Amino acid sequence: MALTVMLLNGASFRGGCCRHKVLLSLLAPFLSNSKLYSSYRRPGAEPEKKLSWQNADFSFKKGIDHLKTQLSLLKKETQDYLLGPGGHPLSQHLLEQTKVLWQFRSQEDLNEWVISSDVEIGGKSKVYLKLGRNNQAALLYGTLNTEVPRDGETKYSGYCSMRSRPVVGSFNRKKYYDWSNFNSLYLRVRGDGRPWMVNIYTDPYFSHQKDDLYSYFMFTRGGPYWEEIKIPFSKFFISSRGRVQDNQHPVWLDKIRTLGFTIGDKVDGPFQLEIDFIGLLKDRAHREEFAYETYDKNTPV
Numbered sequence: 001m002a003l004t005v006m007l008l009n010g011a012s013f014r015g016g017c018c019r020h021k022v023l024l025s026l027l028a029p030f031l032s033n034s035k036l037y038s039s040y041r042r043p044g045a046e047p048e049k050k051l052s053w054q055n056a057d058f059s060f061k062k063g064i065d066h067l068k069t070q071l072s073l074l075k076k077e078t079q080d081y082l083l084g085p086g087g088h089p090l091s092q093h094l095l096e097q098t099k100v101l102w103q104f105r106s107q108e109d110l111n112e113w114v115i116s117s118d119v120e121i122g123g124k125s126k127v128y129l130k131l132g133r134n135n136q137a138a139l140l141y142g143t144l145n146t147e148v149p150r151d152g153e154t155k156y157s158g159y160c161s162m163r164s165r166p167v168v169g170s171f172n173r174k175k176y177y178d179w180s181n182f183n184s185l186y187l188r189v190r191g192d193g194r195p196w197m198v199n200i201y202t203d204p205y206f207s208h209q210k211d212d213l214y215s216y217f218m219f220t221r222g223g224p225y226w227e228e229i230k231i232p233f234s235k236f237f238i239s240s241r242g243r244v245q246d247n248q249h250p251v252w253l254d255k256i257r258t259l260g261f262t263i264g265d266k267v268d269g270p271f272q273l274e275i276d277f278i279g280l281l282k283d284r285a286h287r288e289e290f291a292y293e294t295y296d297k298n299t300p301v
Helices: 002-031 060-083 090-095
Strands: 098-103 113-117 126-131 138-144 160-164 184-191 195-202 212-219 227-232 237-240 256-263 269-281
Touching: 113 126, 113 138, 126 160, 138 160, 160 195, 212 227, 256 269
Parallel strands: none
Antiparallel strands: 098 269, 113 160, 126 138, 138 269, 160 256, 184 227, 184 269, 195 212, 195 256, 212 237
């Protein structure tokens, strides 16, 4: 496959468009079953006009600049690692009782999050994210629509979500949030009375766990007043592709990838949620380790 890409690139650089079209027509059958050329597309979706390799940028200068940026990130990561967990001294880390993860005060803070809805599967829900009044909060709003797309495949629709971007280290390495020093999620929000689902995504150890999700409910009361919500991590339950699993286990707090909020209460109409900040809390009064039963799959006789 690498040789195929080299041939196509060489043809486009040296021989012009005619030679490139000839090679592409000859190699298209071989690329049709590969990741570079996929013949499958969802019903109703527009076909891709370009192959994935055609969008690649082979600029040497950009490559050097990217390498410098990644080396500087690696240097900072090394310094933070030598200093202590999270770039703080170990004594400070152990005595930390609260920690603010996200505070929404500028457009840069909003850029750390992505929004999505059932439009991705052909639905009609709409979701938007912007700064609230006086740039003091994030305002997530939109319209929920449970109408199922007529594609012959989708059975359910009607959801909108907001999710933090995964943390990436130097050279695109995976990085994780380590929340093991805390036992609760702490938020200051103002909603419209509709229920939300708070989702925690962790990095799985095995590929079949990639759809696992830790979730718990967040009920907003509506009205003009802000409310502070505390959700212990022991309350989060695990599900996979929307189905609650029989085999439950606590959240892996040292391998957190992203945090998200989802609304899907099957009620058509507008919604909105304002978020002032999202933080962590070490509540010493909370002694519960896990709220759900844990048992062996194969009980010994």
